[in-house]
Amino acid sequence: xxxxxxxxxxxxxxxxxxxxxxxxxxxxxxxxxxxxxxxxxxxxxxxxxxxxxxxxxxxxxxxxxxxxxxxxxxxxxxxxxxxxxxxxxxxxxxxxxxxxxxxxxxxxxxxxxxxxxxxxxxxxxxxxxxxxxxxxxxxxxxxxxxxxxxxxxxxxxxxxxxxxxxxxxxxxxxxxxxxxxxxxxxxxxxxxxxxxx
Amino acid sequence: xxxxxxxxxxxxxxxxxxxxxxxxxxxxxxxxxxxxxxxxxxxxxxxxxxxxxxxxxxxxxxxxxxxxxxxxxxxxxxxxxxxxxxxxxxxxxxxxxxxxxxxxxxxxxxxxxxxxxxxxxxxxxxxxxxxxxxxxxxxxxxxxxxxxxxxxxxxxxxxxxxxxxxxxxxxxxxxxxxxxxxxxxxxxxxxxxxxxx
Numbered sequence: 001x002x003x004x005x006x007x008x009x010x011x012x013x014x015x016x017x018x019x020x021x022x023x024x025x026x027x028x029x030x031x032x033x034x035x036x037x038x039x040x041x042x043x044x045x046x047x048x049x050x051x052x053x054x055x056x057x058x059x060x061x062x063x064x065x066x067x068x069x070x071x072x073x074x075x076x077x078x079x080x081x082x083x084x085x086x087x088x089x090x091x092x093x094x095x096x097x098x099x100x101x102x103x104x105x106x107x108x109x110x111x112x113x114x115x116x117x118x119x120x121x122x123x124x125x126x127x128x129x130x131x132x133x134x135x136x137x138x139x140x141x142x143x144x145x146x147x148x149x150x151x152x153x154x155x156x157x158x159x160x161x162x163x164x165x166x167x168x169x170x171x172x173x174x175x176x177x178x179x180x181x182x183x184x185x186x187x188x189x190x191x192x193x194x195x196x197x
Numbered sequence: 198x199x200x201x202x203x204x205x206x207x208x209x210x211x212x213x214x215x216x217x218x219x220x221x222x223x224x225x226x227x228x229x230x231x232x233x234x235x236x237x238x239x240x241x242x243x244x245x246x247x248x249x250x251x252x253x254x255x256x257x258x259x260x261x262x263x264x265x266x267x268x269x270x271x272x273x274x275x276x277x278x279x280x281x282x283x284x285x286x287x288x289x290x291x292x293x294x295x296x297x298x299x300x301x302x303x304x305x306x307x308x309x310x311x312x313x314x315x316x317x318x319x320x321x322x323x324x325x326x327x328x329x330x331x332x333x334x335x336x337x338x339x340x341x342x343x344x345x346x347x348x349x350x351x352x353x354x355x356x357x358x359x360x361x362x363x364x365x366x367x368x369x370x371x372x373x374x375x376x377x378x379x380x381x382x383x384x385x386x387x388x389x390x391x392x393x394x
Contacts, residue, residue, distance in 0.1 A: 040237030083387025155368035171352035180377030190280025
């Protein structure tokens with residue numbers, strides 16, 4: 001079609017995606033964490049996140065059973081922990097203990113808030129959509145626990161210091177990245193074009 | 198709860214989110230683009246993306262009518278264009294012309310593939326979920342057009358050169374970032390923890 005472009009086929013080429021760790025209590029009451037590359041925000045009001053989980057995962061059954069979960073956002077310095085929690089299964093190991101993490105029950109939901117991640121949201125399941133290999137769960141965010149050191153009066157102000165993981169699932173294997181330099185502010189840098197017309 | 202943590206309230210604190218530009222033909226047949234901060238991948242098979250759109254937006258009606266759309270991923274050097282396409286409305290302006298962009302009809306769907314963005318996916322609507330302020334649309338990816346210069350035989354290999362936008366909607370205003378340094382490879386850097394247990 002276009003010179004210089006190639007169709008690589010039916011590939012979801014969205015870059016970057018956030019890395020989310022879904023926290024649940026399993027049927028035995030054990031806190032568990034699952035790393036998810038398919039996650040994001042899906043609504044402003046009520047503030048809601050979407051996470052996609054394969055039905056085979058231990059976390060899937062826990063979300064269905066409890067209808068409550070947490071979503072933690074790790075720092076890029078915690079990429080090894082995130083990676084580990086995406087490989088091991090809570091069916092046969094205590095991932096939090098293995099990764100040196102600890103948690104307490106949420107204030108609003110019956111799910112583990114993990115201490116070591118800079119951000120942890122408490123979520124209540126509102127929707128489930130069976131898309132194919134993954135079920136898409138929508139969770140309404142009821143609380144958002146953030147390390148004080150990244151906050152000012154309004155909320156998160158120091159994202160470069162917090163340094164969340166920007167993930168890219170590439171054909172040759174997935175890669176974690178840190179956030180790089182600022183490329184401008186929204187509802188601002190496009191004003192030149194807005195004024196031009 | 199935890200010392201050193203504060204609950205900033207019901208805030209979807211997922212960082213970073215990708216920036217997606219949804220391309221549609223409106224009811225008059227005009228190509229239009231809408232910048233979306235709430236977007237991501239939601240399924241591996243079939244490869245599917247999720248985009249969330251307010252019902253008031255021109256793009257919302259076009260998606261409902263056409264049931265086909267494109268999703269472009271801009272480079273961080275195009276953050277001004279992305280920002281502009283999130284402020285202007287296709288109801289009263291030709292945003293592609295104003296931004297110096299051009300497009301052709303997709304190979305698989307009746308929606309505009311934009312030439313200037315490094316990545317443009319052709320999508321067919323498969324699900325719609327009314328979450329609240331936003332409707333969540335799921336699109337199955339049928340084609341993924343990528344600039345040859347970022348590709349090798351497998352697909353995207355040079356993400357740092359492509360440099361997609363990592364967005365953060367912060368309380369003090371949204372910020373665009375470039376991708377920064379690598380923080381490791383997935384299914385790899387967590388193996389030390391996996392072996393330890």
